[in-house]
Amino acid sequence: MLRSKGKQLVFVTNNSTKSRADYKKKFDKLGIPAKVDEVFGSSYSAAVYINRILNLPAPKNKVFVVGESGIEQELDAEGVPHIGGTDPSFRRDIEPEDFNSLADGSALDPDVAVVLTGLDFHINYLKLATAYQYLQRGALFLATNTDSSLPMAHSLFPGAGAVGAGVVKAIGREALSLGKPSQAMMDAIEGKFHFDRSRTCMVGDRMNTDIQFGIDGKLGGTLAVLTGVSKKEEFLAEGASTVPMAYVDCLGDLLV
C-alpha cells in the first residue's frame, strides 16, 4: 500500500542473528515484497561502522564476535576479518587450562581490535572470558544492539543486551550500540538512502528502541503499532519517557 503510493521503505531490525539476506528470505515467506537493500539490520549497521567509520588498518582489524551467523555474514560482506561467533572451538565448556592461556594471552589473537556482542544462543563462560580478556587489553567494545528482551513463542526471552550484559558487568563499561535507538544506525541508513528526515515516519512496536530511534533522529513522524512488546498504557501514562506521534492496533490498520 505504502509502496504503491511511491513511498521508499526501509526495514530496520535489531535482530542480529539474521543477515539482510536471511531477512529477505523471511519476507519472501511472509509474502512481503522486499529487496535485500531495503533491509537494515543491526549486524549490518555494526559491520558498516567497523569497516567504513573505524576503518582500522590491517592486520590489527579483527573482530571477536559474540553472536550468531547473521553477524558473521555481514562482516564478511564488508570484508571485515573475524573470529569467535559460530566457530565450534568456542562452543564448549571452559577448561582449567583455558584460564592460564587466556591470562597469559597465548590463547588470544593479537590482531583482535574489536569485541562485538550480539544475540548469541550459544553464549558460555569461555566466550565471556575471552571477550573480557580482549577488552582488558584495549579492544574496542561494540554491540549490535542492547535490547533486554526478545519476543519469541508468544513470550519474551533474553535479548542481545542480556547476552552482552555479562561482558559489560565484568569490564565495567557499556558497549557502543549500533542498533536502534543508536543514532549511529540512523546515520548509516541516511548515508545509504539520503532520505529527508522531516518527511520520514518511523513505524515500530517497541518504544525504547523503535520509537525512541525516530524521536532521537528527529524524523517527521513516529507511529507505534500495538502488536509487540510495548503496550498502549506505557506511552499514554503521564510522564512517559517515549511517546509516539500516533498509534494503530496493527499494521493492517494502515490499509484502511
Added chain:
Amino acid sequence: MLRSKGKQLVFVTNNSTKSRADYKKKFDKLGIPAKVDEVFGSSYSAAVYINRILNLPAPKNKVFVVGESGIEQELDAEGVPHIGGTDPSFRRDIEPEDFNSLADGSALDPDVAVVLTGLDFHINYLKLATAYQYLQRGALFLATNTDSSLPMAHSLFPGAGAVGAGVVKAIGREALSLGKPSQAMMDAIEGKFHFDRSRTCMVGDRMNTDIQFGIDGKLGGTLAVLTGVSKKEEFLAEGASTVPMAYVDCLGDLLV
C-alpha cells in the same frame, strides 16, 4: 598468630562455587588451621537466608540455581530443595522446542519460588532463559554475590555478578545479593557468632566488597591487604569511595 591471642576468626568469602566443606579442604592444603564452622561463604549465606529468613512453605519453596556445586551443597545442608545448578539437562544448547515449552510453562517447575544466581562456569542461554521465565512468573531474585570479576591465573575473569548480569538485564531489576558487601551476610554471621562489632576487624583485599562490608557493618576496624584486586592508589586517591582504616602489603606483615 591471631588465634594464639584468643581471637575468634571467621573466613568470609564471596566465592559461591565452593561450599564451606570445600573451603575447609583448601585451608587444610594451605596449612591454615580452620574449622568448617569458621567459614562463611556467600552460598551458605544464601542458603541460610532462604531457609531461615524466607522460610517458604513447602512445596512452593524450590530454588532454581544458576551456579556450581558449592551452592547446591549449601542448599542441601539447609534442607532447601533445588533444581538447575549442575544438572546435566541444563548444560546444553537451547533447542527450538525449548522456546515453546518455556513460553507456555510446560518446561517449568511450578514449585520454584526463588532464582539464585552465583558464579557458573557453565552459564548458557538455556539457563538465562529459564531463570528469566521463572522471574517473569514472580520468583524472588537472589544472588550469592555480585562481584564483577574473579581473580584467577594471575589475571581477572568474569565473576558471579557478570554471570548474573544477563538475567538482571533481561528482567530489568537487580537481585538481592547475599554476599559481601551485603549486610544480609553480616547479619547472618552475627546471628551465628554473636560477636561485638566494635571489637571486630574486617581484613580483606577488595575495597568494594571486603572493606565496604566492614564499613557498612560498622565494625571496629577495617584492614586492607594489598595482595588482591584492589591497589593502594585506589583508596589513597582523594575522594575515594571506600577507605580502609589501615593497610598492609601482605597478610604475613601481621606477624611482625
